[in-house]
Amino acid sequence: MLARFIASTIQPEGSSLVHLRQFLQVIETFLHPSNNGKWSAGLTRFLSSFVASLLWRIKNGRAYAFDHQVLL
């Protein structure tokens, strides 16, 4: 749910990418194999859904203002 929401609200302008960057920075350490815990499955599912949602959005063709360079 969150993954699809984030993918849907990404815009070249605005603060969505800033929030996303901060979000990913926070969860990054919890994705390390040595930092395994009850959160691992949820985070893995989130990342998997997020990648799928990004692909969905690009494929959907509705991201007319979606500049790939902004993400990279």
Add this chain to the structure above:
Amino acid sequence: MDFWNVMQNIRNWDIQWMALISKYAHLPVDGIADVAITRVASRTIGEIDWEPYLPLIYSKGLASFELPVGSGQAPSFAHDFDQSFHIFMKHNKVSLHFYLFILFFIFCWFFSPPASGVPDHARSLHCLDHPTRGVIARAP
């Protein structure tokens, strides 16, 4: 949004808030409550300005993973719900209408298929106790 912001983070409770926001924002919501705001966002790309809601939704989303940051072990859902509801009631004058709304959304959540993931059904049913008593107490 202010009410939601002052409440403790509980994943299942946050879902109800997101559904409420979708409803009150008069957004074209369909489907079950827990995916309402996502459906709205994904079907109206570029049409709705989510900017004011992003900080809160991101922070609530992050909290839903129950990462061990700061407070250590997260308490159970039922305990969280009870505590948050009491705090919310303490700080806000709540009408019968609002109680009924809360009850409605909790019932929606319990009787939808994703609710089967609730680890302790008896304790979760306990969550219904406070709003129900609120409705009874405020009923004319």
